Amino acid sequence: MATDTLTIARPYAEALIRIARDGKSYDAWEKMLSFATSIVEDPQMSRLLGNPDLSDKQKNQILLSVMGQDISPEGKNLIQLLLDNGRLQFLPEIYRMYEILKDDEQGVLEADIYTAFPLTKKQCEVLTKHLENRYSRHVNVSVHEDVELIGGVKIVIGDNVIDATVKGQLQKMAFTLQR
Numbered sequence: 001m002a003t004d005t006l007t008i009a010r011p012y013a014e015a016l017i018r019i020a021r022d023g024k025s026y027d028a029w030e031k032m033l034s035f036a037t038s039i040v041e042d043p044q045m046s047r048l049l050g051n052p053d054l055s056d057k058q059k060n061q062i063l064l065s066v067m068g069q070d071i072s073p074e075g076k077n078l079i080q081l082l083l084d085n086g087r088l089q090f091l092p093e094i095y096r097m098y099e100i101l102k103d104d105e106q107g108v109l110e111a112d113i114y115t116a117f118p119l120t121k122k123q124c125e126v127l128t129k130h131l132e133n134r135y136s137r138h139v140n141v142s143v144h145e146d147v148e149l150i151g152g153v154k155i156v157i158g159d160n161v162i163d164a165t166v167k168g169q170l171q172k173m174a175f176t177l178q179r
Contacts, residue, residue, distance in 0.1 A: 006093070009094045009096075012078075013095075016029055016033070016078070016094070016098050017098065017105060020102070021105070028072070029075075030098065030099065031070075032071055033091075033098055035067065035071075036063070036067060036071070036075070036095075037091055037092045039063065040063075040088065040089075040091050041092055045066070048062065049062070056083040056084060060079060060083050063079055064076060082094075103140075107137045108138045108139070108140060109131070109137050109157050110139075110140050111140065111141045111142070111155055111157045112142050112144060113127065113141055113153055113155050113156075114143075114145075114154040114155075114165075115143065115144075115152075116146065116147055116148075116149040116150055116151050116166075117145070117151075124141060127141070127153070127155075128141050131155070139157075148167060149165040149166065149167045149168075150166035150167050151166040152164045152167075
């Protein structure tokens with residue numbers, strides 16, 4: 001993610017979090033932003049919205065007609081504001097930043113767990129419980145298989161990486177031996 005993109009997306013996402021907090025509408029905003037992002041990222045819609053022959057008003061009408069009843073008046077204002085400022089292309093990043101801020105505000109961590117072999121439901125539950133105890137927060141876990149890890153698990157939570165994989169241990173050993 002480019003710094004410029006983050007610099008532009010963050011203020012919008014922070015404003016949306018404040019609006020969602022005041023209206024106790026976190027989930028409604030998340031659903032609306034997810035839907036609007038899927039529309040903007042659609043290849044055909046992206047080409048249409050990028051057409052320089054269409055005015056911002058026409059693009060706004062197209063977007064709002066596609067979204068139909070799935071957008072609130074505040075959501076319509078957001079779309080109009082992004083179009084007016086030439087920043088509609090930042091909507092996907094605004095949505096991603098909104099999710100991060102929402103999870104942080106609600107005390108939720110997102111964890112990506114990489115394993116060489118599938119985890120059983122019980123193993124996943126035990127690992128999730130361990131992470132929740134360690135971080136004192138609710139943890140949403142996404143499990144990914146990566147056969148190159150050979151064995152063990154690698155857990156990524158934000159900037160924190162816990163690497164207990166065979167591949168990671170071999171790399172650490174190789175680095176130590178080279179020194």
